[in-house]
Amino acid sequence: MEIIRDLQNQPMLDEKQLGALLRRHSRDYSGVFSKNLVIRTYRHLCDSGALEPDPALLQRLRMKPTRTISGVAPVTVLTKPYPCPGKCIFCPTDVRMPKSYLSDEPGAMRAEQHEFDPFDQTHARIGTFRDNGHDVDKIELLILGGTWSSYPRDYQEWFVKRCFDAMNGKEANSLEQAQLWNESAWHRNVGLVIETRPDHIDSAEIDWLRNLGVTKVQLGAQSLHDNILDLNKRGHKLSDTRIAMQLLRAAGFKIVLHWMPNLLGSTPDIDRADYDLLWSDVSLRPDEIKIYPCSLLANAELYEYWKRGEYQPYSDDTLIELVAACKLKTPAYCRINRVYRDIPAPNIVVGSTLSNLRQVVQKKLRERGQRCGCIRCREVRGIDIRSKKLILDDLVYQSVSSEEHFLSYNTQNGELAGYLRLSLPEVDSDLNIVEIRGAALVRELHVYGSALPIGENAIGRKTAQHRGLGKRLMYEAEQVAVASGFNLIAVIASVGTREYYRARGYKLSGTYMVKRLDENHEQ
Ligand code: SF4
Ligand SMILES: [Zn+2]
Incomplete structure (x- = not known):
């Protein structure tokens, strides 16, 4: 209690001074006062009525504040390992994981710890956000793993219901009941995201996604060139992406497109033209985009092409210039969510491992007096809005x-x-x-x-x-x-x-x- 009073009495402490105060209290009481412990104590005191809630204090103690900067707490969960109908040559296969995920990716490791159980994953993430001082009454639930639409529908329904059960803090008899309870629950679902392939979207699938409560779809377009899609064994055409986007938009979904430069058969010039087409083609024009430059992984078929000398990843410099050009072409209505898939470096056989690619590109643009105009780069941060x-x-x-x-x-x-x-x-x-x-x-x-x-x-x-x-x-x-x-x-x-x-x-x-x-x- 004393440490909390001390913190309340000194509202202007910077990070360094805050650390010193925590260390001083740790010495005085022969214990270790981490921010996490102080947050938990604060919550306990508020819950028991011993302390008036002090949101400003919680805001100062919040760890990794950017996690909820967009206004909602993103809770990511993974589906169980399950075969994907896709045969994409760049996609890694790890039998312990849902298709396309690697067992040493942080999100995948967390999911494995919980044996891919949706309730346990959701419950644990909510707890982590709370312990780190975040408000978690608004949750965007992101369901990742393989192709969602290829999982059996009873599994999909059970999976979503169990995520809702964790947000509601009680077990419902049906998905419908869980959704109804969530309307007034403590942890409300303000967005539900799945990822799927363009050729899995049709009118019936859209009915089903709405029934589950899905509001945003991540669609793997990867390339807009049919010959490159064929070379990489994607198994769908550009026309599938166009039709899927039109149907999703007509149903009101937000659309996040996954796009991969540096696929087999592509060049930086082809990629640039591809990116231009994303915005000039009225059938496309996604709301958000994830740019995932193709990474060469030993457990993907593409590795064999590389060994035969038929494929070469771009150099860091080529990638930086390409992403910089993409940023400048992105319209103001689109948000670039990612420019790099954060694959742990040891998995990448050869090619770029620049996990800070976004920062490197931003710096380069700043030096040239240019800036990205996408939503993410314009979001207001830490400013007192009037x-x-x-x-x-x-x-x-x-x-x-x-x-x-x-x-x-x-x-x-x-x-x-x-x-x-x-x-x-x-x-x-x-x-x-x-x-x-x-x-x-x-x-x-x-x-x-x-x-x-x-x-x-x-x-x-x-x-x-x-x-x-x-x-x-x-x-x-x-x-x-x-x-x-x-x-x-x-x-x-x-x-x-x-x-x-x-x-x-x-x-x-x-x-x-x-x-x-x-x-x-x-x-
Ligand atoms: S559809 Fe997606 S998950 Fe399936 S093989 Fe292709 S890239 Fe991998
Ligand atoms: Zn941007």
């Missing part, structure tokens, strides 16, 4: 079947405080989802800042959340939809955000939150 100084922007771009609006609030310096993706469909889709027929679609609403507990007021805290930005963005989206002739708007809401939309006049219809725009509604 909402009245924010500027509204509506970036309009075309997809093959819709007019897309990227509505955002930005600071005067161009930092992104929050955004909303609105899709205005222009053609009827092949989907069977009646509740969104003829509706404008809100595909994403995101407000930046460290995750704040649901309902907590942000005044005085350095975050953009809970300053009414979400509400203002929703209002703007409704105005744009009405002006474009839509009288219905639907949100692909995660089950844990349904209450938020109910409070704004939306009703649950199927798996979407919908609102009529021709009725009087409160703003």
